[in-house]
Amino acid sequence: xxxxxxxxxxxxxxxxxxxxxxxxxxxxxxxxxxxxxxxxxxxxxxxxxxxxxxxxxxxxxxxxxxxxxxxxxxxxxxxxxxxxxxxxxxxxxxxxxxxxxxxxxxxxxxxxxxxxxxxxxxxxxxxxxxxxxxxxxxxxxxxxxxxxxxxxxxxxxxxxxxxxxxxxxxxxxxxxxxxxxxxxxxxxxxxxxxxxxxxxxxxxxxxxxxxxxxxxxxxxxxxxxxxxxxxxxxxxxxxxxxxxxxxxxxxxxxxxxxxxxxxxxxxxxxxxxxxxxxxxxxxxxxxxxxxxxxxxxxxxxxxxxxxxxxx
Ligand SMILES: NCc1[nH]cc(CCC(=O)O)c1CC(=O)O
Numbered sequence: 433x434x435x436x437x438x439x440x441x442x443x444x445x446x447x448x449x450x451x452x453x454x455x456x457x458x459x460x461x462x463x464x465x466x467x468x469x470x471x472x473x474x475x476x477x478x479x480x481x482x483x484x485x486x487x488x489x490x491x492x493x494x495x496x497x498x499x500x501x502x503x504x505x506x507x508x509x510x511x512x513x514x515x516x517x518x519x520x521x522x523x524x525x526x527x528x529x530x531x532x533x534x535x536x537x538x539x540x541x542x543x544x545x546x547x548x549x550x551x552x553x554x555x556x557x558x559x560x561x562x563x564x565x566x567x568x569x570x571x572x573x574x575x576x577x578x579x580x581x582x583x584x585x586x587x588x589x590x591x592x593x594x595x596x597x598x599x600x601x602x603x604x605x606x607x608x609x610x611x612x613x614x615x616x617x618x619x620x621x622x623x624x625x626x627x628x629x630x631x632x633x634x635x636x637x638x639x640x641x642x643x644x645x646x647x648x649x650x651x652x653x654x655x656x657x658x659x660x661x662x663x664x665x666x667x668x669x670x671x672x673x674x675x676x677x678x679x680x681x682x683x684x685x686x687x688x689x690x691x692x693x694x695x696x697x698x699x700x701x702x703x704x705x706x707x708x709x710x711x712x713x714x715x716x717x718x719x720x721x722x723x724x725x726x727x728x729x730x731x732x733x734x735x736x737x738x739x740x741x742x743x
Contacts, residue, residue, distance in 0.1 A: 435464035436643060439495045439504035442469045443580050448605050450508040453632055453650070456528065457506075460646035468504040470494045489515055496522060499635060505643065507633040510602075511626035511659055516667035519633065525647040526632040530655040531601035533628035533680055535561065535621045537614040538588050538603075539595035544614040545569060552594035555587055559701065561597045563676040564621045566703030585611050597621070601628035622678025622697045622708070625662035629655055654683040654690075657715045661694045664722025669698065669729065676701065679722075683715055690715035696725050698734040707734045 436457055440450035447467065454465045472494040492513055498504045500521050511527065537545060537554075545568050548554070555577035556562055562574040575593060577584055581602050587593045588611075597616070603609050638644060658681035665679050681694040692715045697708035709728045713721035 433463050433642070435466050436461065436506065437466055437468045437504040439468050439470050439498040439507045441491055441495060442471050445510075445581055445602050445606060446508070449510065449630055452605065453506070453508045453526075453528065453630065456650050457643075457646050460649055461642055463642075468498060470498050470504075496633065499633065505634060505638070505640070506647070509631045509633070511629040511631040512599075512624040514626065514631050514663075516663050521636050522633045523636050524631055525634040525638075525644070526650040527652060527656040527659060528630050528632065528650050529652040530658070531604055531628040532615075533623045534600045534618060535597050535616045535623055535627075536600045536603065536612045537595055537597055537616060538585055538611045539613045540588055540591070542613050543595055545616065545620070548572065548594060555584060555593045555596040558597075558624070559676045560624055560678055560699070561621065563699035563701055563703050564678065564697075565597065566701075567699060567706055568620060568703070570703065581606060581608070599623070599627055618680050618695065622695065623680050625666040625677070625679040626659045629659050653687075654715075657681070657683050657690070657692050657718045660718040661692050661722045661725075662696075664719040665694065665696045665726050665729075666722075668723045668726030669696075669734065681718075681721075685715075692718050692721055694721055694725050696729055698729055705733075707732045 438450050438454050440446050450467050454467060458465045472491050492509055495507045496519055499507045539548060550571050551573055553573045553575050554565055555575045557576050557578050565572055565574055581598060584596045584598060588596055603612060632647060634647060661681040662679040666677055669677060676699045679696045681692050683690055683692050685691050691712050693712045695710040697706055699706045707729050709725060711721055711725045
């Protein structure tokens with residue numbers, strides 16, 4: 433049988449994540465599984481703000497194109513980087529078990545959000561993290577940063593910044609949890625929809641039955657339900673990945689009676705206005721649960737926040 437080719441971005445985090453999926457496929461298929469690196473404009477140029485490339489979508493589409501062209505069979509992404517619109521010609525074949533979805537602080541001298549000195553500079557490129565940081569500590573100086581996880585951590589180690597906010601999941605996968613000085617609870621910092629989860633796509637028309645079986649086996653039901661609710665909320669708010677929207681869902685209960693509990697928040701850029709709500713519904717209706725929470729948030733005044741802060 434031919435090798436399975438896994439398309440990945442070239443960054444260390446992307447290669448690590450794709451390696452996790454490649455290992456999982458290897459364990460389920462008695463086949464060779466190889467990584468195919470795709471370099472994107474967003475990876476090559478680490479300084480230009482992402483918005484001028486058309487947002488993080490640039491990372492995703494180059495990897496997808498490799499699969500659509502037939503240069504690879506499977507694409508691996510961070511699920512939170514995927515636009516909510518479905519991709520023509522591809523399907524979301526597997527959502528593997530999620531890592532910790534929370535954000536973390538990496539600060540000098542063991543700092544936490546509560547103990548950072550007045551006016552401390554905290555790096556993040558995410559409007560969602562910036563807005564929630566300002567809500568917690570209006571005195572903080574939020575500095576836009578780009579670059580991979582290692583570069584961001586180094587800015588703290590080198591003293592260029594007092595702290596950065598990153599995803600727990602990325603640091604865990606890179607074995608860099610030693611740098612974490614505080615895990616931010618979701619009531620302080622609601623993660624991005626899909627944070628901590630991976631997305632594995634294949635061609636719509638894929639006819640490799642063994643590969644499709646392996647992908648199905650890699651899919652985690654509870655993770656798929658949770659991220660479906662979170663992304664349905666995001667889509668219904670008509671907010672993109674750069675909007676100050678947080679969402680986090682958990683699934684509980686026996687199969688057949690499982691429920692999904694979804695919390696969502698929209699925050700003004702300056703952190704002064706936060707609309708935050710929760711809803712619980714049947715796991716089988718995850719999309720509807722997300723849409724109904726979006727309606728609640730919109731009724732509570734979220735539209736001005738979503739629209740007012742889009743680039
Ligand atoms: N924005 C880039 C990005 N996309 C996914 C992750 C981490 C892994 C994940 O959230 O699953 C990161 C880095 C970060 O936010 O710290």
